[in-house]
Amino acid sequence: MQIGDAQPDWVSVTLGVFVCQGCSLIHRSIESLRQVKSVLQDTFEDKEIELITSMGNEAAKAKYEQQVPPFYHRPSHTDCRILREQWIRAKYERQEFIHIEKQEPYSAGYREGFLWKRGRDNGQFLSRKFILSEREGALKYFNKQDAKEPKAIMRIQTLNATFQPAKIGNPCGLQITYLRDNSTRNIFVYHEDSKEMVDWFTAIRAARFHYQKVAFPGANDEDLVPRLTRNFMKEGYMEKTGPRHTEGFKKRWFTMDDRRLMYFKDPLDAYARGEVFIGSKENSYTVVSGLPPSIQGYHWKYGITIETPDRKFLFACETEAEQKDWIAAFQRVVNRPMMPQEYAGTQTHSRHRKKLSKSESEKLTVSLSLCS
Structure with missing residues (x-):
């Protein structure tokens, strides 16, 4: 069974693993993995049956998932296509999780590149330089390529990233949120290359993971992973x-x-x-x-x-x-x-409001009370 689907009615005769219908379409789109057959409708040659019998999903997992970093998102069948596609390519095509001596760029703690970012006021997507620095504890972006000061500094502590292809109107659309003055700020980005976009997503998760390891030194990886990124409820x-x-x-x-x-x-x-x-x-x-x-x-x-x-x-x-x-x-x-920590957040709201002037307090109360 592949990526958590309950009905793996297809089988890769290249790898000898059972896959769901959605993932079978992804396998078919990858040249080296495209030999997929229906369990219910197709016939199988003897050598294909031997491969399926000798391999199977558990053996394939043991072979191709030897060294999956704890921060790497293992997609389910409900995740967007590019997350599922890049997981399949990383496992079987690039075999990233077999070669333990090789460090992937998303694990380096630093990433720099250009993403298309949606303008806050005009709604146009423009190329912007982004830098993710684990050492500085921040993701930054710059409005101009040669700008010395970033337009925004997003602290890793409150950073979240979730793929939103339908909302953004791009299959690689990523929504990044962070807290600014205790209010949520959204930015929307994409890259034409799906691997590049998933690598950015994974780099954010890696930075968040290492931050959590320092913030909660006694916690197990299993406890930290759900805190790295989250989809909206x-x-x-x-x-x-x-x-x-x-x-x-x-x-x-x-x-x-x-x-x-x-x-x-x-x-x-x-x-x-x-x-x-x-x-x-x-x-x-x-x-x-x-x-x-x-x-x-x-x-x-x-x-x-x-x-x-x-x-x-x-x-x-x-x-x-x-x-x-x-x-x-x-x-x-x-x-x-x-x-x-959730109680601490509500207390922060309360303390902040006590320091404001009457007019400022009224404005904040409106914001927190969901007024029109």
Whole structure:
């Protein structure tokens, strides 16, 4: 079985391994691996049966995955195509995980190159120089090739990267997020070469892994790997209203990133219009299907109410299926006990607000309360 699919109905007669339908298409696109047959429809020669019998998936894994770095993302069948393709090419075509004496560039702790970055204001993709330095603990990009000062410094501590081909409109589209003044900042990049883009993704994971090793010296690799990069729990459109619940509902793009629920006017906005922390049920956070009976002004009829210690947040979904998916995502977060560092994050919000002027505090409260 390949990449976690439950129905490996195809077999590579080049390698002697069973693969899912999606990965069979990738194998067919690679010249050296293209001999793939259907288990249910094709006939097999004796030598092919001998190879499949002698090899199989477990033996192939032992041979081709001898030295997979702990930070290397092992894709599942739900991951985007280029992650699955580059995993297959790395294993079988380039055989990166057999030659233990060879260090791949993404493991070096430093990477420099050019990526196409989407402009924050005009939406155009322009070539920008990026430098990832594990020693400096940062990913930087420069607006001009000869610029001495970077346009942005993204600390490895809060860095995340997730492939978003559909949202960005490019098969190699990568969304990079980081915290800036305790607010989430998005940038969207791609490269024409899928290997180059996956190498950048892997280099970010490697830098994050080594940072985590220093920050948590007693932790096992198995505990650190889930913290390297993450996909968003849920994304999509919902309607929302403001804190007084008297404003009309507005359609916004929502992203659930761990405990941060953010909304954007456009999916490719650099900054969220607002974000709210979703705590646990032990801290009086609950999720309820529907809206209070007195609420008006919504167009979509499938409502969701999130109750927090401070207020209620009201949303509406277009379909019942979307409502159920969002409630399930919220419920997973609410049912999960909070970690100590998550409490520290809420305390940071509180301390920061006490230092602000009255007008600044009101602006921050609006941002944190998901106002229109």
